[in-house]
Amino acid sequence: MDFGIWDDSIQEHPEQKKRFASALTSKVIPISVDKTSQTGVFNGSGKKPYNTSLSDCTCMDFTRRHLPCKHIYRLAVELGLIDTSAFGVAKGAYGTDDRTLKDRIKAYINTLGEGDAHILADYFYEFRNRYDHKLMRKDKVPGVVLSCEVFEDSGNLALKLTKLKKPELIELFVDTDLKVKQLSKPELIDLAMTTSGIDFSTVSDLVVDLQAKEMYKPVLNALHLYVHKLYPRGIDYDFLF
Numbered sequence: 001m002d003f004g005i006w007d008d009s010i011q012e013h014p015e016q017k018k019r020f021a022s023a024l025t026s027k028v029i030p031i032s033v034d035k036t037s038q039t040g041v042f043n044g045s046g047k048k049p050y051n052t053s054l055s056d057c058t059c060m061d062f063t064r065r066h067l068p069c070k071h072i073y074r075l076a077v078e079l080g081l082i083d084t085s086a087f088g089v090a091k092g093a094y095g096t097d098d099r100t101l102k103d104r105i106k107a108y109i110n111t112l113g114e115g116d117a118h119i120l121a122d123y124f125y126e127f128r129n130r131y132d133h134k135l136m137r138k139d140k141v142p143g144v145v146l147s148c149e150v151f152e153d154s155g156n157l158a159l160k161l162t163k164l165k166k167p168e169l170i171e172l173f174v175d176t177d178l179k180v181k182q183l184s185k186p187e188l189i190d191l192a193m194t195t196s197g198i199d200f201s202t203v204s205d206l207v208v209d210l211q212a213k214e215m216y217k218p219v220l221n222a223l224h225l226y227v228h229k230l231y232p233r234g235i236d237y238d239f240l241f
């Protein structure tokens, strides 16, 4: 019962089954469903209705967990993407290779505290659903992410130079005779890329173009879920259901 960005392994979790059961009740009937864009609008507990797609919902539950909420499930049912009788049937969603990869990262997650694990889970989520890659100052990237083998630097030097500050760009020319102080940032980048003998080794200490390794992309959702199983975020379920 894969739908949207979610795979079967997520649906096996008791918390997800609870949400799916909730989704089928009359309280969760959509105000509207757009079959073309596969989106829906649901009444919320407050004044503002929730905007829901198969991968996203504006409700509190989804905002906190980044896992399918009852609205997402209901939308999938309304769109005919879920055979409601099939829910709960576990089937192996992963081949052996995926399982090995997952186990390796799970072992890494097990060494982390709750805070770091959740930081990592958020990165798993973002790089599954939002970013192909993300250009960042390295000091803004949590250590737990930098040392996780799921992620790597794309190595796109020209792109990474755009994230350097001007004095850092000028510093690249320190061993050349070029007069560069008057140049603009784009000019400095062009010149750096076309001048031979520039030592770019410091760039990787300052900037990273972060991406998830291709082989890990299919298991990012499962890893995200694993963290949430290990360290459930405190949610008042009576309030939500």
Ligand SMILES: [Zn+2]
Pocket (backbone or CB within 6 Å): 050, 052, 057, 058, 059, 060, 061, 062, 069, 070, 071, 072
């Ligand atoms: Zn929702």
